[in-house]
Amino acid sequence: MAFRGPRVWLWRWRRNPLKRRADTVEAWVLLGTWLLTALLGVSAGHAAARSVENGMARERVEWTVVRGVLVEKAPGRTDRETADSRDRVWGTVRWVAPDGTRATGQIRVAPGSVAGTPVTVWTDRVGRLVSEPATAAEARLRATFVGGLVGLSAAAMPLVGGRLLCGRLRRHRLDRWDVAWARFDPLGDRRTG
Missing domain, CATH: 1.10.287 (Helix Hairpins)
Structure with a gap:
């Protein structure tokens, strides 16, 4: 060595x-x-x-919450005892864009939700569907x-x-x-x- x-x-x-x-x-x-x-x-x-x-x-400043309505019944069952509140399925919703036109898109909703259920939709300035913005x-x-x-x-x-x-x-x-x-x-x- x-x-x-x-x-x-x-x-x-x-x-x-x-x-x-x-x-x-x-x-x-x-x-x-x-x-x-x-x-x-x-x-x-x-x-x-x-x-x-x-x-x-x-994004937090520009994106806004809009009230939408579920267009059709969401897939899955609404079984309150077995369903977890975090379980979500894709459902078609409709909302009114800032220019007054009706827009449709897909968001995650509770399984088995019936048509006409009010849902929260996040949109950008133009009215396009976006995800919920991140918190600070x-x-x-x-x-x-x-x-x-x-x-x-x-x-x-x-x-x-x-x-x-x-x-x-x-x-x-x-x-x-x-x-x-x-x-x-x-x-x-x-x-x-």
């Missing part, structure tokens, strides 16, 4: 007669990689989270999740690029070392003894 001695922090930045130019270049590449990774990851994640949260806030807490959670994913994805690009560049620099440094060693020890392949 080789003895390694104490670890010296920032060794690539210190003056040393054995330090080569390739060590300095690799140090700058590593520093740039880490700075780009942090900067790009944080800024992309923050921008994505803000965009998602703003979009959901706009749900929007924050989604924005945080999306921002985290986008930030990690954006941070991965400079990190992978820096690792690839450092690998190429390392290979180049080892090749140059092989050339120098071959010049220094031309008889290195002979065995003694």
Whole structure:
């Protein structure tokens, strides 16, 4: 087992007669990689989270509740003892759009609901059917999740690029070392003894 001695922090930045130019270049590449990774990851994640949260806030303001009516009986049975309040089936509903025209669409309703049952319908400014907008807490959670994913994805690009560049620099440094060693020890392949 080789003895390694104490670890010296920032060794690539210190003056040393054995330090080569390739060590300095690799140090700058590593520093740039880490700075780009942090900067790009944080800024992309923050921008994505803000965009998602703003979009959901706009939906909460623009989307409105409209009273609709179930057009036909919903499939399934209305069995109050076995039915869960979260059980929903697709049913056709009709509502009046902001321009006064009648619109129809499909939403989730309780199973076995009869035709003519009043239902709540969410529409956009034009009167098209949309889902219920996310609450402020749900929007924050989604924005945080999306921002985290986008930030990690954006941070991965400079990190992978820096690792690839450092690998190429390392290979180049080892090749140059092989050339120098071959010049220094031309008889290195002979065995003694």
